[in-house]
Amino acid sequence: MKFTTAALAALGLVSSVSAVAVKKRAATDPIVVKGSKFFHKNSGEQFFMKGVAYQTDLSLVDVSELPAGQKFVDPLTDIESCKRDVPLLEALNTNLIRVYAIDTEKSQDACMKLLSDAGIYVIADLSEPGLSVNRDAPAWDHHLYERYTAVIDKLQKYDNVMGFFAGNEVTNNKSNTDASPFVKASVRDMKAYIKEKKYREIPVGYATNDDEFVRDQLADYFNCGPAEESVDFWGYNIYSWCGQSSLKISGWDKRTEEYADYNVPVFFAEYGCNEPSPRKFTEVQALYGDVMSPVFSGGIVYMYFEEANNYGLVSVDKGGKVTKLSDYTALQGQLDDITPKSVKLTSYTPTNTKARACPAQDDNWKAATNLPPKPDQPTCECLRSQLTCVPAANLAEKKYADIFGYICGQLGEGGCDGIATDGTNGIYGSYSMCDAEIRLGWALTKYYESQNSAASACDFERQARVATPTTLNSTCEKMVDAAGGTAGKALEGGSSTSSGKSSTESDKPNAGSCLTPPAGLSTLVILVASFLGMGMIML
Numbered sequence: 001m002k003f004t005t006a007a008l009a010a011l012g013l014v015s016s017v018s019a020v021a022v023k024k025r026a027a028t029d030p031i032v033v034k035g036s037k038f039f040h041k042n043s044g045e046q047f048f049m050k051g052v053a054y055q056t057d058l059s060l061v062d063v064s065e066l067p068a069g070q071k072f073v074d075p076l077t078d079i080e081s082c083k084r085d086v087p088l089l090e091a092l093n094t095n096l097i098r099v100y101a102i103d104t105e106k107s108q109d110a111c112m113k114l115l116s117d118a119g120i121y122v123i124a125d126l127s128e129p130g131l132s133v134n135r136d137a138p139a140w141d142h143h144l145y146e147r148y149t150a151v152i153d154k155l156q157k158y159d160n161v162m163g164f165f166a167g168n169e170v171t172n173n174k175s176n177t178d179a180s181p182f183v184k185a186s187v188r189d190m191k192a193y194i195k196e197k198k199y200r201e202i203p204v205g206y207a208t209n210d211d212e213f214v215r216d217q218l219a220d221y222f223n224c225g226p227a228e229e230s231v232d233f234w235g236y237n238i239y240s241w242c243g244q245s246s247l248k249i250s251g252w253d254k255r256t257e258e259y260a261d262y263n264v265p266v267f268f269a270e271y272g273c274n275e276p277s278p279r280k281f282t283e284v285q286a287l288y289g290d291v292m293s294p295v296f297s298g299g300i301v302y303m304y305f306e307e308a309n310n311y312g313l314v315s316v317d318k319g320g321k322v323t324k325l326s327d328y329t330a331l332q333g334q335l336d337d338i339t340p341k342s343v344k345l346t347s348y349t350p351t352n353t354k355a356r357a358c359p360a361q362d363d364n365w366k367a368a369t370n371l372p373p374k375p376d377q378p379t380c381e382c383l384r385s386q387l388t389c390v391p392a393a394n395l396a397e398k399k400y401a402d403i404f405g406y407i408c409g410q411l412g413e414g415g416c417d418g419i420a421t422d423g424t425n426g427i428y429g430s431y432s433m434c435d436a437e438i439r440l441g442w443a444l445t446k447y448y449e450s451q452n453s454a455a456s457a458c459d460f461e462r463q464a465r466v467a468t469p470t471t472l473n474s475t476c477e478k479m480v481d482a483a484g485g486t487a488g489k490a491l492e493g494g495s496s497t498s499s500g501k502s503s504t505e506s507d508k509p510n511a512g513s514c515l516t517p518p519a520g521l522s523t524l525v526i527l528v529a530s531f532l533g534m535g536m537i538m539l
């Protein structure tokens, strides 16, 4: 995005920036969690977020200028827009922005300074559109681990970073609850990473959606079991207060009761129903009022920029000129007029001390309580060095699913256990945490060797090629042994979230998520169908 300073000066925005900078503020007082509330660490005042979702609208960006494959712009790397927007956010009474995608290759320094000077905190998602747990084919692998830790490395140094979302609406209905163990494993591993690196204790949480069939189980699941594995806070994306509503009509009275005993802070990670539009934001008085403020730590309005979906507070034209919409003024007035019930850090003794029980599996909820293993790249590299058939160079990742489906079908029951990602039964292959490329190499090798290494068994229409393994060094030998040899093995969880259910052999599924070809269809038909993109086979 290109906004010239001249254009900003013309708008009078450059001078208002310096006015903000001149206003004396202490360095940002970090936010800490105690019980089910947030506090300023030094002043001891309770922290209620008056947040706004802040994510650059791609329609205003020349996407050809982005690195290949990148589908987002990190607004914290765009100093000109920060100069333009921070004064507007501050005037809105905002004390926090939510940023959905961080660019780890660029600097956030300048924007973070402007925000800090304006007393505005940042809560950031660790994923980005191209790198998150895929609800339809979930895994928690090295690739994601690297992405999430890179964001933490990048942002941990700023005092005004108040938290990280390890996921946003990954499980979003009853059809994909088996993705949640992978997300919870990411929470576990990011919390451990922050400790291991001796970073400031920045909390790690999750942002959930409001699906009536799974919302309660999700809240329980991410809170249950050992504290090292559960969320430090719970974000709730909720749009059920529309127009002139009420606690009762919106169901927010019920939500408040449900979270009254939750033992970590809860807030609205997105809110602001836009039917009818323009919005009056009458829900602000409820959220920060006497009933809700003892339970919820405020919320984040969706969202700053006007896009096609009509949720904006301001609109920005192609030239970078910003215009306040009536939603902006309405929200500003509402936020001007709130007095949430608060308590001081020193006088607060948490009463919500019990974690929730893990939800039982039923027709709606099918997530195992034991979690997949922590990604361990050295072990994966050892495995890679032993592969005899690997994906062709440049094979697009979207081609993987069909090949996995075919091979795991051919290998039959248990054949793909070494890379199984079965979040329902809690069975995870010891190599399930390797990147998709290595996992595919594992499957290709297994198939190739099952065919006595016939050249035709490592071809797949030139999507695979033969590779020469190297001799295992002693370090690798130990690691590969621990993973069950190059064949791998099914693990019953990299950690257990509770006493939890342990899977038995009898309810073990067929090769994790791998499907067997339906009876009656010949292998050739399946293969051809898959290559034509007709296969419904996913790993």
Ligand SMILES: *[C@@H]1O[C@H](CO)[C@@H](O)[C@H](O)[C@H]1NC(C)=O
Binding pocket: 172, 173, 174, 175
């Ligand atoms: C669940 O969500 C997915 C992804 O948003 C959607 O494709 C699917 O239709 C939904 N299923 C149900 C049962 O609502």
Ligand SMILES: *[C@@H]1O[C@H](CO)[C@@H](O)[C@H](O)[C@H]1NC(C)=O
Binding pocket: 381, 382, 385, 470, 473, 475, 476
């Ligand atoms: C052992 O081999 C692996 C895989 O080739 C390699 O990544 C690793 O650096 C090697 N370790 C040592 C100590 O040589």
